[in-house]
Amino acid sequence: MSFLNPVGPALELGINIDHVATLRNARGTTYPDPIQAALQAEEAGADAITLHLREDRRHIRDADVEAIRPLLRTRMNLEAAVTSEMIDFSCRIKPQDSCLVPEKRTEITTEGGLDVVTHFAQVQAAVKQLQAEGIRVSLFIDPDDEQIKAAAETGAPVIELHTGRYAEAHDQASMEKELERVRAGVREGIRRGLKVNAGHGLHYTNVQAIAAIPDIAELNIGHAIVAQAVFVGWHKAVSDMKAIMLKARLDAVGKA
Numbered sequence: 614m615s616f617l618n619p620v621g622p623a624l625e626l627g628i629n630i631d632h633v634a635t636l637r638n639a640r641g642t643t644y645p646d647p648i649q650a651a652l653q654a655e656e657a658g659a660d661a662i663t664l665h666l667r668e669d670r671r672h673i674r675d676a677d678v679e680a681i682r683p684l685l686r687t688r689m690n691l692e693a694a695v696t697s698e699m700i701d702f703s704c705r706i707k708p709q710d711s712c713l714v715p716e717k718r719t720e721i722t723t724e725g726g727l728d729v730v731t732h733f734a735q736v737q738a739a740v741k742q743l744q745a746e747g748i749r750v751s752l753f754i755d756p757d758d759e760q761i762k763a764a765a766e767t768g769a770p771v772i773e774l775h776t777g778r779y780a781e782a783h784d785q786a787s788m789e790k791e792l793e794r795v796r797a798g799v800r801e802g803i804r805r806g807l808k809v810n811a812g813h814g815l816h817y818t819n820v821q822a823i824a825a826i827p828d829i830a831e832l833n834i835g836h837a838i839v840a841q842a843v844f845v846g847w848h849k850a851v852s853d854m855k856a857i858m859l860k861a862r863l864d865a866v867g868k869a
């Protein structure tokens with residue numbers, strides 16, 4: 614139970630540091646250093662550090678993951694595609710959390726959730742392999758009942774609902790429709806006994822409605838925080854996001 618939210622489940626913030634590495638890789642420099650970003654994010658209030666080792670290594674690299682893993686005081690949430698290379702790598706690194714995500718080489722960013730229904734056997738085998746190493750597995754899926762059902766049937770204890778469609782909605786009506794899909798997904802996940810996280814495309818003015826959904830346990834946010842840090846500094850960018858999320862959750866619990 615959270616000190617800030619004594620009447621409801623805690624809401625945690627996983628800081629995604631991928632785009633610190635994007636900036637570093639743009640010039641082939643050693644700065645900005647994702648290790649420093651991870652450690653300073655923890656000091657600023659991050660509850661976990663999320664990083665996505667893409668197959669094309671466009672941002673985070675193997676060496677980043679290896680260096681950061683033993684230094685974290687919170688937990689590592691390592692995102693990876695369902696391939697034998699990535700699952701074997703995760704089993705070697707042993708993050709506390711492994712989030713299985715879909716990947717397309719040509720996408721600008723993760724376009725949708727993992728299709729657990731279609732790739733059930735492959736996903737279930739990956740979940741089992743990771744769980745055998747003591748890693749908690751999360752499946753990054755769309756807020757869709759069939760996907761949530763399939764995710765629960767793999768034995769994974771956690772789902773992360775993809776909020777990209779909510780974040781990209783261009784008008785109030787479609788935003789409300791996507792928000793309702795997320796709310797329904799959270800209810801279905803909880804009904805099936807899962808820990809329900811959410812993330813993708815969240816920023817300082819759209820996070821409130823998602824944070825207000827009482828049963829979401831954790832939000833993973835990256836790109837917007839790295840962008841905001843350009844103007845206010847990394848520590849403030851992280852701590853402001855956490856404060857906004859927690860205020861939204863407290864306000865929602867107070868109104869309930």
Ligand SMILES: CC(=O)[C@@H](O)[C@H](O)COP(=O)(O)O
Pocket residue numbers: 629631664665667692714721722723753812813835
């Ligand atoms: C799975 C997810 O939502 C994040 O890992 C996100 O994908 C990171 O940013 P990119 O999609 O830009 O790699």
Ligand SMILES: NCC(=O)COP(=O)(O)O
Pocket residue numbers: 629663773811812813814815833834835836837
């Ligand atoms: N899993 C979602 C995530 O890690 C954050 O994605 P974004 O905030 O960079 O879109």
